[in-house]
Amino acid sequence: MVRKPKKQVIYEAAARLFQEKGYSAASMRDLAERVNLKASSLYSHIRKKEEILQKICFDNARRFLEGLDEIQQQFSSPLAQLEAVIFLHIDIALDDPTSITVFNDEWKHLEDPYLKDFVKLRKNYEQRLLDIIQEGQSSGVFTTVTPTTALNTMLTSLRWVHYKHAGDEPEKLRKDISALILGGIKV
Amino acid sequence: MVRKPKKQVIYEAAARLFQEKGYSAASMRDLAERVNLKASSLYSHIRKKEEILQKICFDNARRFLEGLDEIQQQFSSPLAQLEAVIFLHIDIALDDPTSITVFNDEWKHLEDPYLKDFVKLRKNYEQRLLDIIQEGQSSGVFTTVTPTTALNTMLTSLRWVHYKHAGDEPEKLRKDISALILGGIKV
DNA sequence: ATTGATTACGAACGATTGTTCGTTTGCAAA
DNA sequence: TTTGCAAACGAACAATCGTTCGTAATCAAT
Structure with missing residues (x-):
């Protein structure tokens, strides 16, 4: 059982979120919640939204x-x-x-x-x-x-x-x- | 020469703005500027975005x-x-x-x-x-x-x-x- | 057990958001 | 000229935004 890199998990959750709400209406706090993180922690994996x-x-x-x-x-x-x-x-x-x-x-x-x-x-x-x-x-x-x-x-x-x-x-x-x-x- | 009701002017400018930026990214201050008003003045004509x-x-x-x-x-x-x-x-x-x-x-x-x-x-x-x-x-x-x-x-x-x-x-x-x-x- | 690096966090930042409020302006009817 | 109403405004509101920063937790390698 290989664990997916967290970065990829974030990207996939983001795609779903952007699809549902649209890019502008999707917040980084929304996204963080979906991957069981706080918003600030996202920035250990990505540079910007x-x-x-x-x-x-x-x-x-x-x-x-x-x-x-x-x-x-x-x-x-x-x-x-x-x-x-x-x-x-x-x-x-x-x-x-x-x-x-x-x-x-x-x-x-x-x-x-x-x-x-x-x-x-x-x-x-x-x-x-x-x-x-x-x-x-x-x-x-x-x-x-x-x-x-x-x-x-x-x-x-x-x-x-x-x-x-x-x-x-x-x-x-x-x-x-x-x-x-x-x-x-x-x- | 009949003047268009301001309400209609606002709606038409809003449609163009929503088209260009998307609804979520379009701000009421953007919209106000396009019809030569301040944001608060829009609310004399509409109830909400x-x-x-x-x-x-x-x-x-x-x-x-x-x-x-x-x-x-x-x-x-x-x-x-x-x-x-x-x-x-x-x-x-x-x-x-x-x-x-x-x-x-x-x-x-x-x-x-x-x-x-x-x-x-x-x-x-x-x-x-x-x-x-x-x-x-x-x-x-x-x-x-x-x-x-x-x-x-x-x-x-x-x-x-x-x-x-x-x-x-x-x-x-x-x-x-x-x-x-x-x-x-x-x- | 110790190190060192990666990941997660809380707090806070300045900016911007939609909207409300009290007041002033402009205009039309009286 | 006065009255009254609609339109416009500046200031401010609480909420939320993306992002930064210093610190704490986690984990693998030594």
Whole structure:
């Protein structure tokens, strides 16, 4: 039986707390109570509150970016790439729903320069997906809706899995969602 | 030239502030500054901070519910109803993007009993949409994905219009989005 | 048993929070 | 011009915020 490092316990409890109350409304005293500490003791493990948010946001950003790297190595057709992206989002959401919620909803409370960096990362990620969509349109595989409309519709439609999925088998979920999204994009 | 009632000016500035900073991080002194008042003066017009959030949330909830009422009077087929719901969401989002953002993202900061009431309203709304989807599936017009999966995918995919739409003509936007969503749902 | 480092603590800090209160200002009706 | 009411204000309230600091407890290695 290996004991989890306290630092990790704190990060996980913080993610749950941020999810429930939102970052701003979550107090360090709340967080301390959840890990059986006093607020001041937290600072033996972390430097500041925002540091927790930073880790949550950038760890998840890295997951998406590295996932996309692999996908673009592995698949060449826009359709296969897009389907793999859908699976990527679903798998990440199912693997750590709490942390993904914070990543999705609380990033705006990052302070500069982290906020700027985060926005830049996301913009790059979205641009790469946009390129895939445009390539699919050029080769006649995708319908010719406005590319950013297709992108945004796809991305946001993947943002409910983490907090609402009703206990479906992951495999059924992946199949259903990819059918719903790609059904609207494929020509 | 009619002057806007100060109360309304406050509500609109509050919506923008809540959108930018989030409800919890938005202070009454921030809000006061934006309407050229001191914080204490706000209380000549409102009773408390949460009252503003309540109005934003329930006003928008009413728009959706009444919109759905009209739709179900006007259309009978599940497909026509669902398309009309898509248009409803887009039109509301385009009409008042700021207030819709707050409605979408900040409702969780309502206090009981308003929080409970709000959740109940939303649950009822979603149940009515679920019934439409199930009816469409029974009559063979919709694919047989898990109904809640179809519902959630559709609803969340409608939640980017308010903050990201790149200046498309509303008509093109309506056409593209409904094609994307319905393309995945229709058999 | 002694050391040394890590972890936990209570107390307190200045800052900011939402809100109240008594008073003053501004304006419209009389 | 006087009256009366709504709007705006400064000052202050208790509460809570993130964080710091000096000290005490804990624990592993010597």
